[in-house]
Every structure is written in C-alpha cells, then in structure tokens.
Amino acid sequence: AQSVTQLDSQVPVFEEAPVELRCNYSSSVSVYLFWYVQYPNQGLQLLLKYLSGSTLVESINGFEAEFNKSQTSFHLRKPSVHISDTAEYFCAVSEGNTDKLIFGTGTRLQVFP
Amino acid sequence: DARVTQTPRDKVTEMGQEVTMRCQPILGHNTVFWYRQTMMQGLELLAYFRNRAPLDDSGMPKDRFSAEMPDATLATLKIQPSEPRDSAVYFCASGLDGITDTQYFGPGTRLTVL
Numbered sequence: 001a002q003s004v005t006q007l008d009s010q011v012p013v014f015e016e017a018p019v020e021l022r023c024n025y026s027s028s029v030s031v032y033l034f035w036y037v038q039y040p041n042q043g044l045q046l047l048l049k050y051l052s053g054s055t056l057v058e059s060i061n062g063f064e065a066e067f068n069k070s071q072t073s074f075h076l077r078k079p080s081v082h083i084s085d086t087a088e089y090f091c092a093v094s095e096g097n098t099d100k101l102i103f104g105t106g107t108r109l110q111v112f113p
Numbered sequence: 114d115a116r117v118t119q120t121p122r123d124k125v126t127e128m129g130q131e132v133t134m135r136c137q138p139i140l141g142h143n144t145v146f147w148y149r150q151t152m153m154q155g156l157e158l159l160a161y162f163r164n165r166a167p168l169d170d171s172g173m174p175k176d177r178f179s180a181e182m183p184d185a186t187l188a189t190l191k192i193q194p195s196e197p198r199d200s201a202v203y204f205c206a207s208g209l210d211g212i213t214d215t216q217y218f219g220p221g222t223r224l225t226v227l
Contacts, residue, residue: 032212032213036218041220042220042221043117043204043206043218043219043220043221044156044204044206044216044218045218046215046216049213049215051213090156094212098168098169098212099144099161099163099168099208099211099212100158100161100169100212101158101212101216103155103156104155105155106155106156
C-alpha cells in the first residue's frame with residue numbers, strides 16, 4: 001500500500017527567505033501526487049499536482065514541486081515566502097487505481113516577519 | 114463562487130448521543146468524500162461516493178458510523194452512539210470523475226463529544 005512521509009512537522013522561516021517542505025512516498029506503481037494547503041479554520045485547498053509530463057509543476061502563488069521518481073520524492077519549494085503563506089501543507093499520493101488519496105501528516109509552515 | 118458547504122460548523126454533544134453532519138457538494142460534482150482530521154491520526158478517509166453510490170467505506174467504523182447520499186445535493190454522516198474518541202474535525206470534499214480531478218473541501222464540522 002502507498003504511504004506518504006512528511007518528515008518535518010514544523011518549519012519556521014523568516015519572511016522573504018526560501019523554503020522547502022519535504023515529501024516522500026512509497027509506491028510500486030505509477031502515482032499521482034498532490035500538495036494541499038490548509039489555512040487556519042478552513043478546509044484544504046489544492047496547491048498543485050503532478051499527473052504526468054514535466055516533472056516540475058507550479059502553483060499560481062509561487063510554489064513549485066518537483067517529482068523525482070528515483071528518490072520517490074515530491075518536495076515543495078518557494079524561493080521567497082510571505083507572511084500569508086503561514087499554513088499547514090499536506091502532501092498526498094493516489095492509491096492504486098482508486099479515487100482515494102493518502103495524505104501525509106502535514107507540515108506547519110510558520111513565516112515570521 | 115461554488116463551494117462545498119457543511120453544517121453544523123461546530124457541534125458539542127454528550128457521549129451516547131446521535132450526531133448527524135451534513136454536506137452539500139458543489140453542483141455538478143458526482144464524487145463526495147468524507148474525511149476525519151485529528152492531531153493523532155491526521156487526515157483519514159472515511160468513505161466516498163460516486164453518483165450517490167458508496168464506493169468505499171473501509172475507513173469508517175461500521176458499528177457506529179453511517180454515510181448516505183439521499184440525493185445529489187446532500188451527503189450525511191451519522192454517528193450513533195457517539196463516543197469521546199470521535200471528537201475531530203470532519204471534512205466533506207467533492208469532485209468530478211477520477212483521481213486526477215481536484216477535491217474541493219468544505220470548511221469542516223468540529224465535533225466535540227464529552
């Protein structure tokens with residue numbers, strides 16, 4: 001069965017600094033990969049997803065993630081964070097040929113002024 | 114601006130009581146998911162439906178939980194009887210066919226069972 005590991009439960013960073021949120025998955029089959037973001041007291045929102053094609057995917061607010069099949073990773077990066085990026089970030093992987101997503105435990109990104 | 118709505122937003126109840134949570138998916142979406150989020154377990158899929166038919170409810174405790182879609186605009190999650198360990202935030206999400214489509218999450222129902 002697929003699983004997702006987000007090693008960092010919390011990542012503190014200063015505003016305008018770069019950040020990387022790590023995500024590793026385990027799967028023996030082709031997968032789809034997702035990053036969702038959850039702001040306080042809200043539901044999750046899709047940030048970006050990898051389905052096929054270019055291994056580098058981007059979001060509209062400056063985040064990007066790179067699918068690395070050999071390392072089974074899908075790390076999320078942003079070159080310069082804003083206070084408004086403070087949120088919980090969840091990596092997710094598709095499970096087999098179902099519509100089910102397996103979520104990681106989340107990484108709380110805290111951006112300080 | 115189409116959104117998934119959930120009611121109630123907050124529910125406090127006593128152990129043994131019945132709890133019903135409701136979800137209105139985005140109009141036109143034919144897939145509905147129920148998730149539970151806790152600090153200890155993270156985000157867990159409880160059940161999901163396609164075209165109102167249950168496809169998978171393996172994540173749901175069968176003895177006390179039930180999920181239904183009486184019609185295309187309403188999904189319900191019921192707990193009877195409720196227990197303190199059921200305290201969590203319950204999210205509903207909807208989407209179109211297939212895993213490649215985005216899941217749109219509602220704001221959640223925060224359940225506290227005393």
